[in-house]
Each structure stands twice: as structure tokens, then as C-alpha cells.
């Protein structure tokens with residue numbers, strides 16, 4: 001780990017001001033950043049510890065009936081907040097299926113979507129071709145080991161990795177917004193557009209600018225009929241092979257609104273918009289539901305050894321929909 | 328903005344197992360390295376040093392965390408409990424006793440982390456069933472695969488705690504509230520009373 005200067009931010013304006021210095025990074029829970037610094041993925045010369053900014057830990061109702069989650073709220077606290085559990089079960093479930101009990105006591109909800117790909121080439125200690133480590137160096141993963149875990153949507157030959165966050169899949173499904181502040185002004189970023197796809201820039205991870213601070217996440221109207229399903233190689237404490245978040249509304253016995261997002265299939269949570277449109281008007285449990293979900297996969301493209309992920313993702317989406325309808 | 332130290336050294340004050348410690352260390356030092364190398368508290372183990380194994384689990388302001396992922400600098404002013412701080416007056420903590428009774432280890436390397444994790448698992452109320460215990464203890468890997476015995480030990484300790492008037496946490500460390508932090512919703516639920524269906528001795532024999 002390269003040496004750095006450690007600064008503890010006491011106020012939000014102070015944190016933003018402090019982040020104007022070159023090669024400065026915010027430190028929240030530290031569960032990603034410390035590992036990056038050890039591997040050499042990042043070599044910040046300054047860390048601004050935002051962990052004690054008092055105003056960013058709260059979960060508060062919004063005026064339009066939603067919830068605002070402060071960026072520094074710990075994953076365990078968000079998932080087990082009674083309002084989150086009842087109004088957004090998909091979000092609570094996605095969080096509790098992430099990492100472990102002790103990691104979720106450190107990891108913050110603002111830091112979670114900023115986590116990076118788990119691709120072994122990206123995380124390698126030695127030099128390998130990876131456009132996210134050294135822009136322009138290529139993508140060793142395209143024909144390399146572990147390719148069965150990689151993308152089936154939105155990949156290019158420049159990057160085939162997937163975004164591993166579980167909570168981000170629920171946030172995309174719920175059309176949540178990520179709220180930021182910056183010395184030059186803040187903005188609201190739709191959770192569906194937070195992560196950068198490789199056709200735009202294979203070296204980028206997300207749309208945050210240097211020094212841009214996530215202050216919170218806003219959830220809209222409650223989605224009590226929602227569920228998250230995570231498929232992994234062991235029962236707990238493992239990243240997803242595929243995951244699915246679904247939220248539904250049923251009016252007069254038919255589906256009146258459906259939102260479905262897949263996780264670990266692309267460099268961002270992948271909304272199945274075509275399937276969502278096809279689901280409207282269908283009777284829950286009818287055979288057409290399967291066809292409607294399948295229609296969301298017309299753009300899926302497998303790599304050399306991950307074609308299994310297409311039926312797996314379809315079945316995971318179907319299961320999440322079923323659970324959401326039962327909720 | 329407080330003092331921006333131009334030097335790579337930083338002075339950290341911690342309340343460790345009830346006693347105040349002040350250490351000047353390299354700014355890159357993790358809480359785990361500070362405990363082990365500087366305070367000679369080697370109970371917390373360094374298994375992977377990247378958050379994957381749970382051998383380094385300690386309590387920070389009463390909550391279980393991976394000490395290898397905490398920068399010592401960011402723990403400044405906070406309370407830390409390690410496995411060395413669990414026993415009171417030479418008397419083992421009920422969870423420590425339960426691990427011995429259930430024979431919940433083989434090589435013992437993961438055990439301090441398992442025990443620190445288990446104390447919180449019980450306090451959080453995540454012991455309603457064997458399955459729930461296994462889920463909420465999944466952040467602690469056991470290379471010797473003593474999982475059935477570990478889950479049985481947690482189940483037995485939870486049952487003993489539920490039937491005991493004094494909560495497990497009463498004597499082992501200051502309540503999280505004492506540090507000004509809400510124990511939050513993790514502690515908001517009452518510990519589920521667990522029937523002691525699995526007795527320690529019933530699963531204590533390894534194949």
C-alpha cells in the first residue's frame with residue numbers, strides 16, 4: 001500500500017472542499033478501498049474519511065411518500081429498518097444477501113454501488129491485460145479463465161466483466177435515484193444509469209466525477225410486492241452467478257405494472273424493459289408470463305462458456321416475479 | 328478541516344477491552360495490525376487480510392466487524408473488544424464455554440473470530456433456527472469445517488442466554504449506546520428464544 005495523507009471530514013462542505021485536491025478519494029466503510037490500495041488498483045495520495053459526517057447516516061421519509069437513505073447508513077441498518085423491510089422488501093433482501101454480517105456492519109449503502117468488478121484479471125496483483133486497470137491494454141478475460149461468470153448483456157471485446165453489487169440491482173428495479181453533491185453542484189442520477197457500459201468507456205466504472213460525493217439514495221413510492229433472488233455457488237457469503245429483482249402491481253387480477261432487473265449479467269444492473277411491457281395485462285401464474293420474461297432476452301449474447309447464464313437468468317427472473325406476486 | 332498530517336504517522340486513541348490505549352503508527356495501519364503488532368493482542372487472526380474469512384472479527388462500538396478492513400485511523404476514539412476481553416474475572420464468557428462444550432473447533436485458528444461473531448449473532452437475535460444461525464455466521468470461514476459444532480455451540484449459548492436473566496452483553500463490554508451510537512435496528516429485535524433442541528454433546532463427536 002502506497003503512503004497517503006489521512007484527513008477526517010467534519011462537515012459536508014469541508015469534505016467537498018477537501019476532495020478538490022488531485023488524487024484524493026473518499027473513505028466510507030473501507031471494505032473496497034482498502035483492498036484496492038493493497039492490490040494497487042488505486043494509489044490515492046489523500047484519503048478523506050467521510051465516515052463521521054453526522055447528517056449522512058439517517059433514513060428519512062420524503063415528501064412524496066418515499067424514503068431517503070443517507071449514503072453512510074450501514075448495509076445492516078438499511079436492510080433491517082422496519083420501513084425498508086415493509087415498503088421495499090426487494091431492497092432489504094438484496095442487501096441481506098450481500099457479503100457477510102460483519103462486512104455489512106462496515107459497508108455503507110453509498111459505497112456499495114461504487115464497488116468494482118470482481119474479474120480476477122482486474123483484481124490481479126501482477127500486470128495483465130485489463131482495460132479497467134490500464135486503459136488500452138486489452139481484456140484478458142474475453143478468452144480467459146472464469147469466463148463462465150462474465151456478461152451476457154452489453155459487453156464488448158474491451159470488457160466482459162459484470163457489476164457485482166446486489167443492492168444496486170434492487171435500486172435499478174425500483175427506479176431509485178442516487179443523490180450527489182460536488183464543489184461545482186450536485187445532481188440526481190437514476191440508479192439504472194449510474195454504471196458505465198463498455199461501449200461508452202471500457203475503462204470507466206460509473207458516472208461519478210472526481211470529488212463527487214454521494215449523499216443519499218432516494219426510493220420512490222413503496223413497492224411492497226417485490227422480491228430478490230440470488231443464485232450462487234454456495235448458499236451464503238458469495239457473489240451472484242445471476243440475480244434478479246422484481247416489483248409488481250396487480251389490478252383487478254392482472255399485472256398492471258412490472259419491473260425486473262438482473263444482476264451479474266452486465267456492467268450495470270440490467271432492466272428487462274421489453275419483458276416488463278409484455279407482462280402488463282397478464283394473469284399471474286398464466287403460461288404467457290414465461291413467454292413475456294423470455295422476450296426480455298432477445299439482446300442476450302453469450303461468451304464462449306457462459307451460455308448457461310441465459311436460461312439461468314430467465315428462470316431467476318421468473319422466480320423473483322413469482323415471489324413478488326406472492327408477497 | 329482538522330490537522331492534515333503531512334507525515335505518514337498518526338496517533339490513534341482507542342478503548343481496547345476496557346482500557347485506553349494510545350498508539351502512534353503508520354497511517355496505513357489497519358485495526359487488525361494495530362491490535363496484533365502494537366498491542367500484542369493476537370487473538371484476532373489474520374487469515375486472508377481482505378475481508379473474506381472473518382478470522383479477524385472484533386467488536387467496534389459493540390458491533391462485529393472485520394478488523395482487517397478498518398483503518399486504525401478511522402477507528403480513533405472508538406471502543407474495541409477482542410476475544411481477550413470477553414472473559415470477566417477469569418471466568419469464560421458463556422459463548423466461549425459453549426464452544427468448548429460443543430467441541431466447536433479443530434485447529435482453532437478461526438475460533439476467536441467465530442466466538443466474537445457468535446456473541447453479536449446472539450445479541451442481534453439471529454438465532455431463531457439452525458439455518459438462521461448458519462446464515463448469520465457465514466462470514467466466518469472454518470478451514471477445518473467444524474460448522475455443525477459451531478452452529479450447535481451458538482444455538483446452545485443462545486438458549487442459555489435466553490433462559491438466563493442477565494443478557495450476555497451485560498458484562499462483556501460497554502453497551503453500544505454508551506458511545507453515543509444507536510445499536511440500530513440490528514439490536515432492535517428481542518433475541519428469539521431458541522429451544523435447546525440441539526445439545527452440545529449430541530453433535531460434539533466428529534466423524
Ligand SMILES: Cc1cc2nc3c(=O)[nH]c(=O)nc-3n(C[C@H](O)[C@H](O)[C@H](O)COP(=O)(O)OP(=O)(O)OC[C@H]3O[C@@H](n4cnc5c(N)ncnc54)[C@H](O)[C@@H]3O)c2cc1C
Nearest residue numbers: 028029030031032033098099108110111112114166214378
Ligand atoms: C469478502 C467480500 C464479499 C462481498 N460480497 C458482496 C456481495 O455479495 N454483494 C455485494 O453487493 N457486495 C459485496 N461486497 C462488497 C461490499 O458490499 C462493498 O465493498 C461495500 O458496500 C462498499 O462500501 P464501503 O462503504 O465499504 O466503501 P469504501 O470501501 O469506503 O469505498 C469504495 C469506493 O466508493 C467510494 N465511496 C464510498 N462512499 C462514497 C460516497 N458517499 N460518495 C462517493 N464515493 C464514495 C470510495 O471513494 C471508494 O472509491 C463484498 C465485499 C467483500 C470484501
Ligand code: FES
Nearest residue numbers: 374375376381395
Ligand atoms: S483476515 Fe480479515 S477477513 Fe480474513
Ligand code: FES
Nearest residue numbers: 433435469470471
Ligand atoms: S477450527 Fe480450524 S479453521 Fe476452524
